[in-house]
Amino acid sequence: MNKQKKSLLIVNHNQFGHAAGIHHYCKYLKNDFEIDFLCFDRGLTKINESGINVIYHMPDENRAQRHLSFIFHAIIMSRQKDYNTVFCVYFRWVYLLGLFCEAREKILAIHTGSLNDNRFQRFLYNRMTLFSCLFFDKVISLSYSLANLLKLPQNKRAIVPLGANVLDDTIKQYDKMHLLYIGTLHKRQIEKTIEGFSRFHAMHGGKVSLRYDIIGFSHIEDDVDKIKDAIKKNNLSEIIKFHGRKHHQELKQYIKNATIGVCFVPQTPYYDVQPSTKIFEYALSGLITIATDTGENRKYINDVNGVICQDNENSFCAALEKVYESLGKYDDSKIRQSLSEYHWGKIVKNILLPILRN
Numbered sequence: 001m002n003k004q005k006k007s008l009l010i011v012n013h014n015q016f017g018h019a020a021g022i023h024h025y026c027k028y029l030k031n032d033f034e035i036d037f038l039c040f041d042r043g044l045t046k047i048n049e050s051g052i053n054v055i056y057h058m059p060d061e062n063r064a065q066r067h068l069s070f071i072f073h074a075i076i077m078s079r080q081k082d083y084n085t086v087f088c089v090y091f092r093w094v095y096l097l098g099l100f101c102e103a104r105e106k107i108l109a110i111h112t113g114s115l116n117d118n119r120f121q122r123f124l125y126n127r128m129t130l131f132s133c134l135f136f137d138k139v140i141s142l143s144y145s146l147a148n149l150l151k152l153p154q155n156k157r158a159i160v161p162l163g164a165n166v167l168d169d170t171i172k173q174y175d176k177m178h179l180l181y182i183g184t185l186h187k188r189q190i191e192k193t194i195e196g197f198s199r200f201h202a203m204h205g206g207k208v209s210l211r212y213d214i215i216g217f218s219h220i221e222d223d224v225d226k227i228k229d230a231i232k233k234n235n236l237s238e239i240i241k242f243h244g245r246k247h248h249q250e251l252k253q254y255i256k257n258a259t260i261g262v263c264f265v266p267q268t269p270y271y272d273v274q275p276s277t278k279i280f281e282y283a284l285s286g287l288i289t290i291a292t293d294t295g296e297n298r299k300y301i302n303d304v305n306g307v308i309c310q311d312n313e314n315s316f317c318a319a320l321e322k323v324y325e326s327l328g329k330y331d332d333s334k335i336r337q338s339l340s341e342y343h344w345g346k347i348v349k350n351i352l353l354p355i356l357r358n
Contacts, residue, residue, distance in 0.1 A: 107138045186218040
């Protein structure tokens, strides 16, 4: 063990390597910290990162037992080793880690507010999130707008924005319109983008090469069925491909073949404050981005790197029209440069590392 390194325990419900932000925290912190990473084994492909000690917790069948046994596992680990920092990614009951874990500093990372359609349930979730902050020394949020929505305490909060790595450095030629959606399918209504794409295809199918790859998953079967039904209804099974879930390391081949990235979220007050990792991944890999008109998306999407649209079929089709008309004007290097400050390496070095060191 390198005695100059500080010790860091990261506690995350998501399996290591399947939540890109935390994975990259580890990748760029491992030279400064000895990192133990506790997570659930969710049966997904195991991702290895040299220098990171990943401890997998096998989930119990009973939901309450699953949460409690995971919490006890984290508490025991924190008491067996003298950690400088325990870094927890928010989940229900995380405040118990703030109460009972032992470390010189405890940090809570909050990456989302409630996205529940029910206003009362959103209120309860967000207030529980705020309550959990009482038991941690510092609280990290992805954006000022999210921090303000959750009313995170001013004396504890710090902003660490989302970022991305360059997943493909091949110089893009914008002579085709090959779309790519990556992300959760739950509540995203991706079938609307398929309808918009279908309308655009009916007008321009013979004029430019068209394709649409959709990568993602949802725990609600109906979300996936709507996508498959929309593809079938519009007779586009040869052009639109639904690939299901792919882990982060499998994405490069799809990004390499794409020219347009789709970031489609509902236009609601609670999505308005949520930044999207995919915007940064798309731009840093040279993809033009079509993104719905939210407060966070407007901060990053401009005429250089993409188009803003509303969350409906007609507007998505119109956005494709706008991209089509400007294909010859897009420049690979300018798109990449537009969000280059949001490379994970820069974010960890310039923002997260000083927070952990202080």
